[in-house]
Amino acid sequence: MPTKAYAAKDASSPLGPHTIERRAPGAKDVAIQIEFCGVCHSDLHQARNEWHNTTYPCVPGHEIIGRVTKVGASVTRHAEGDRVGVGCLVDSCRACDACKSGMQQFCAKGATFTYNSQEPGGGTTYGGYSQAVVVDEAFVLRIPETLDPAGAAPLLCAGITTYSPLRHWKVAKGQKVGIVGLGGLGHMGLKLAHAMGAEVVLFTTSPKKAADAKRLGASEVVSSKDPDAVAKHKGSFHFILDTVSADHDINPYLSALRQDGTLCLVGAPEKPLAVSSFGVIFGRKSVAGSLIGGLEETQEMLDFCAEHGIVSDIEKIRMNQIDEAYERMLRSDVRYRFVVDMSTL
Secondary structure (H helix, E strand, C coil): CEEEEEEECCCCCCCEEEEEECCCCCCCEEEEEEEEEECCHHHHHHHCCCCCCCCCCECCCCCEEEEEEEECCCCCCCCCCCEEEECCEEECCCCCHHHHCCCHHHCCCCCEECCCCECCCCCECCCCCECEEEEEHHHCEECCCCCCHHHHHHHHCHHHHHHHHHHHCCCCCCCEEEEECCCHHHHHHHHHHHHCCCEEEEEECCHHHHHHHHHHCCCEEEECCCHHHHHCCCCCEEEEEECCCCCCCCHHHHHHEEEEEEEEECCCCCCCCCCCHHHHHCCCCEEEECCCCCHHHHHHHHHHHHHHCCCCCEEEECHHHHHHHHHHHHCCCCCCEEEEEHHHC
């Protein structure tokens, strides 16, 4: 199936029009006409080979929303015309302990990611910067019709990346939760933790974002650059979600945790972060990490967002604006996620 796409041909050239081959739908496959695709910072890293693992041509995009155009003979979960989504995963071994417990993102044999990953049968996966995609029904998600489809696209990465740790560490009413950083991930963390009933505090290096943070669900905004302001919260947080991908000092946040509190990292700084052993020993505190979520949990997140009227704050762009969007992402010049209108491909 020849399919129009937008691809990076190498690490230094702008992305441009390209034609890829999609497989014809098999018995368990769902063919999807893509309506919107969110733009994740991972797309930029992969397109520019910043993780040194990119196979070219590379078609990024793992926040995919579209309509089902065809289903295989054995498909039972989806039907033609359904609005569906595809996130970061399109396959896994389905037999290891992680897969059998619904955590396909931790597949022991290595999950198959939506793009720049090896297909089980050979070849490279291509992502959502394209006209259509064909995916096994087990990795296709139902998108509630009450959700704005463009705003729902980033839920498939930014949404589940923040929802999963909040659920795993049982964030709920009566707890005090910190969110570090207000970007694509941070703004979703604020919305979700607030909807779960927690008292939510934002830590940011940009005090000018205070009004926006409170609109998104923060009860208080603390400047990370002000040690005294951070110190006022010493020993008070049940859980802190750190969404920052730049190098930064996490030890003040460890001090802000109460006994048995957890600091969870979902950002991925290039350099290792220093942790004071005394910062965790006193108070039996934990430093943890989290990676997206499994299929069942991602569907749970989408249904939770539909129930609470939550989507990402987005800026829609045309496909040919993607390189400009990448540069703006590097300047943090987006509130808070770009989404490509794929009708402009």
